[in-house]
Amino acid sequence: MAYVTVPKDLTKVKTKVALNLTKRQLVCFSMAAAVGVPLFFLLKGSVPQTAATFLMVLAMLPFFLFAMYEKHGQPLEKVLGNIIKVFFLTPKERPYQTENYYAVLAKQRKLNKEVTAIAKKSYQRQTAKPAGKRENPAHTGRKKADSRPHAAGKGGREKAHRTADNPLLADVPGRDMPGKGQSFLKER
Numbered sequence: 001m002a003y004v005t006v007p008k009d010l011t012k013v014k015t016k017v018a019l020n021l022t023k024r025q026l027v028c029f030s031m032a033a034a035v036g037v038p039l040f041f042l043l044k045g046s047v048p049q050t051a052a053t054f055l056m057v058l059a060m061l062p063f064f065l066f067a068m069y070e071k072h073g074q075p076l077e078k079v080l081g082n083i084i085k086v087f088f089l090t091p092k093e094r095p096y097q098t099e100n101y102y103a104v105l106a107k108q109r110k111l112n113k114e115v116t117a118i119a120k121k122s123y124q125r126q127t128a129k130p131a132g133k134r135e136n137p138a139h140t141g142r143k144k145a146d147s148r149p150h151a152a153g154k155g156g157r158e159k160a161h162r163t164a165d166n167p168l169l170a171d172v173p174g175r176d177m178p179g180k181g182q183s184f185l186k187e188r
Helices: 023-044 049-068 076-089 101-127 183-187
Strands: none
Touching: 023 049, 049 076
């Protein structure tokens, strides 16, 4: 009984066009014949026949290699392209370099600390009293009176209310109000 062997790996099976040859093999063999046969007839009269045959085979050999040679599923031109790229186009030494994400994070943390320190210094400079306007109670003997208006009928100064209309306490840092106070320091 006749039987047919079926290859296990069907990815390596190629479509045959004619004479049990693939399209690539037919094209390459035709080019080899177009170069080798005229070369043989041109050389046959001037050199011995064995030498002419040998030169014909040498001229046809590259075409045969392009038709038949295959490595890891790649034809010869791709293999040669890879060899040329590795040996001639890329640098000989390629140092292994990684991106150190820890160094980037450490640098960012250092910068954040610097910004926070600058912001704190700026805040302290803005809130500190100027040196020339400090009063010494020993010289005057009493505290300076409050010049702000007082509430009528209460006999003293009324506490300022935190409202949008009264900006007295809206920008004072250290208060438990959202706004321009120390909230910028807490976020960083």
